[in-house]
Amino acid sequence: MSKYAPSATPCIRVSPSGVHGLGAFATRSLPAFALLGLYEGRRYTPAQVAAKQWNDQLTYLFTLSNEETIDGAKGGNATRHLNHSCEPNCEAVEEYDDAGKLVLKFQTLRAVEAGDELFIDYCLTADDGSGPEDYPCRCGATNCRGTMLAPVEAPEEADQEPSASGA
Template sequence: MNAVLTPLAGAVAVEVRPSTIHGEGVFALRSLPPGWRVGVYEGRRYGPEELRERPPEREMTYVFGLSDGTLIDAADGGNATRHINHSCEPNCQANEEMADDGELDIVIRTKRRIRAGEELSIDYRLDVGGDDPARYVCRCGSARCRGTMAL
């Protein structure tokens, strides 16, 4: 069964299915133009001061950090955008955009035209603190792969 990313204007344009990069990925079902809005990275928000309250046993797999220090954990209330895999040569980009309610959102948009069937990807640019970047192995397979999902 495939999860489908909603809501989108018009017909369903992407779907979640197994990826050769890692686990599940998000794939275009039709050609997507450059700058196309894939979706908002949703999930539970944690302010910098709330980090201690976060369940410690939970993995950091789906955590996205904003420039104002807010963290969005898509393991809790996330949508299909959390399945977008990392690539060192991505075809999508995650940007901070101000929503109508004044909240800062992470919006995923295509960087270039994407063919039907292509997997969507973003550069995670993981902030691993003092950790060894080699622990975050990248298998994106692009010619410019830097070997790690870390910055």
Template sequence: MREFAIDTAMTTSKKAVSSTPGIRVGPSTIHGLGAFATRDMPAGTFLGFYEGRRYNAEQIAAKTWDDQLTYLFTLSDGMTIDGGKGGNATRHLNHCCDPNCEAVEEYDDAGRLLLRFQTLVAVEAGDELFIDYSLTADDGSAPSDYPCHCGSPNCRGSMLAPPEEPLQ
């Protein structure tokens, strides 16, 4: 379900895409294209900001999204970034239930919310980079609608966020 067209941004894009020197894009070990470390990096290394066209909640609701579009990242302020439009290599990080990278929100000087990708643990050159998507399905989709095949010992079997702990 995460099918990617070959990334032609390098040759056809007229807009400058910010460089992400820590990331190389190539065939994933799990699915489609993936992101790989170009060098050894300690935990907490900055990889890049998630970029792309921004939409507010109303614009997102009014738009019909192709199910194949999985480059959408919704921020805590309700804005959604479509990394499929003007995004950089950070959009190629696949999901893993035991990720080696994370996405962290931070504000820029203008007060705009950004999504920073960074390593969660030390990685070696050539390692595939993953984050935990923890998707939320507001349409009542079952976890099995978003199956995960990451193969980690802690695999939840789904890319959806784990269910909330029931209140005692």
């Protein structure tokens, strides 16, 4: 194991969440598009991701557009504690750093107050056959889609929310 020091995230305080487990809270009021920190952690290639058993750690995994996956559970900083919301106040944005490395930047989507819990929309994709019911969302937003999985383009004729399939 190499020594790895996660970068500081002075705008984030980690405390028990109102929604799930630990959460990330703003230490001070922030304007829209304020940088919270970089999503850090161990990086995996697609082959490495496929070869590994992840159990329920999916919520700490971020797959970048270059197909690298960052596991925030390993060497990550406080940004990994942002919970999911279907109506988030923060977002994750990809950017190339000065060294040409693709990084994932967490920033506010709109102004937040000191003490506000910070959320992003995980838009998870489950390649292991898990259904929406395996990643339930309890964010409480009025437009909550009931799952942390990415929205699925519903066929025209199906105007019903998918329900848990008999398992």
